[in-house]
Amino acid sequence: MRILCIGDTSTQGDGRPCSGLSRAALDGTISITMSGPEGVAETLRRSHYDLAVIQQAAPDSRLVRHIRKSRVPTPLLIIARTLTATTVADVLSAGADDCVPISVEPVELLARLRAIVRRVSGHDSLTLQIGRLSVSPERRVAHIDGKLVPLTRREYELVQLLALRKGQVLNKETLLDSLYGGESEPHGKVIDVMICKIRKKIREFGIDEPFTTLWGIGYRLNEEAFIPLGAKMSSAENAGNRPSRESCIPVTSGINILASSNALDLA
Structure with a gap:
């Protein structure tokens, strides 16, 4: 999970993220990029971040409103030293996705971050279930039909x-930013190589094309490839049993047509 942490000097005088974020970063669960509030909307627009965390002394909706008015859809979580029901309601109404006190326990903070990313991405459970594929962000493993897919750490993250x-469709720059954020990024070809290796591993489960390649653009998960076999067969059978399309043009009987033709000849 790649996070942009927007610091507030009145909250963190040393310019570091709060302890909860720092601990999550230490175990490799998230990567953090620090930023000031100036130009943050443009930063979020130019680079891919799963979520932005705004650290403040007290919840202030002005920065949230600025980001949302700039049409930046990145999820936002506020961490503040002082909270009241009114200030929390204000930032949530302005477009923040959550607001927590700076004293929040790291395990709760990490769970909230993951929940926001899942919800924004359209997933409603702890496990990302896409047909035969299940991905568990908590355990950082992937299964197909309940069997573990032997992925390396980077492959799993991809x-x-x-x-x-x-x-x-995610381009190589976005994938590199997410996988190597804060580190020395390798050449874009590393994504092609990684995709190739993952394809080979997933093909062992009878799935030929787990990813769709859009040349010159990027990659997308091929959801159709993970449709359960039973569902595929049922869909094919239904397609074969569809009634033929009927014409809506009224058909006149052959006898009447012949009679009409004879009448014309006599005329």
Whole structure:
């Protein structure tokens, strides 16, 4: 999970993320990029982030409203030192997805971050279920038909990202940012190689094309490839049993047509 942490000097004098985020970053669960509030809308527009965390002394809706008026859809979570029911309601009404106190326990904060990303991506459970494929962000594993797919850490992160963004085409820059954010990013070819290796592993489960390649654009999870076999057969049978389309043009009997033709000849 790639997070842009928007710091507030009145909250964190040393310019570091709150302890909850720091602990999550230490175990490799998330990568954090620090930023000030200036130009943050453009930063979110130019680079891919799963979520933005705004650290404030007290919830202030002005930055949230600015980001939303700039038509930036990135999910927003507010971490503040002082909270009241009114200020929390104000930032939520302005477009924030959640608001928590700075004293929030790391395990709860991480769960809230994951829940927001899942919800925004259209998933309503802890496990991302796409047909035969299930991805567990909590355990960081992927299964097909209940069997573990032997993925490396980076390969798993790539599969999870494509599963979260199902239906979307992600370019190599976005994939590199998400997988290597905050680190020295390798050449874009590493994504092609990784996709190739994952394809080979998933083909062992009888799935030929788990990803759709749009040349010069990027990659997308091929949801149709993961449709359960029974559902595919049922769909094919239904297609074969469809009644033939009937013409809506009224048909006159042959006898009447002949009679009409003879009448014309006599005329």
